Amino acid sequence: AALREQGERGAARFCVKRGLNRGALAEVAEARRHHLDLLAGARLVVPPPGRSRDARGPDTFVDEEGSVHGRNSHWDGLIAAVLCAALCPNLARVVVEDDAVVLYRGKKKMHLPPASSLSRCGEDLPSEWAVYGSSHVSGRRTTVDHACSVGTHALLLFGGRAVSSIDHRRRTVTVGGEGREDVEVRCPAGTGVLFREARGVVEELLRRRMEGGQGC
Secondary structure (H helix, E strand, O other): OHHHHHHHHHHHHHHHHHOOOHHHHHHHHHHHHHHHHHHHHOOOOOOOOOOOOOOOOOOOHHHOOOOOOOOOOOOHHHHHHHHHHHHOOOEEEEEEEOOEEEEEEOOEEEEOOOOOOHHHOOOOOOOOEEEEOOEEEEOOEEEEOOEEEEOHHHHHHHOOOOEEEEEOOOOEEEEEEOOEEEEEEEOOHHHHHHHHHHHHHHHHHHHHHHHOOOOO
């Protein structure tokens, strides 16, 4: 959107201000366009009248205002929740050590790539938890390829297996950790109770959706 509305210089300022790697974003955009071409070729998405699926530009038809395919693309919290649901077994605590942002999965320390926007947050971390994609080991150093900060609500809905315990005195909620360590998040006990019930409803709706049933 910044490239379309403000041009090359505006896009460059946008990336610098937010600590983003412009080259990496350009590669992601090109891969995304290719993926959309494949989806359009399979008729899983349909370009609006007057737009060819082979059109090239800063954005593709999926980003157009009002498009059913991109109507939630600017809702950062929703996107983070989707990523949490998809990657949640790969959940780590975000810690600042020696002025560097690192991830801990239990006692295992993992590093962020220099281009990661999360690594540039410093002490101003958006959340103490993050999900990550793949990782690789070089010598004794483990580095994750991508990471996304996730908030308390996303963890309560999609983290681990289920909300396993609620501590009213300490105002903490524990989420079961997929056979690994549990995840303890700080929030009011009443919020934990509400999300435990909401999680059951969401899981039932998803089950019906996957089975092709009604009520979704």
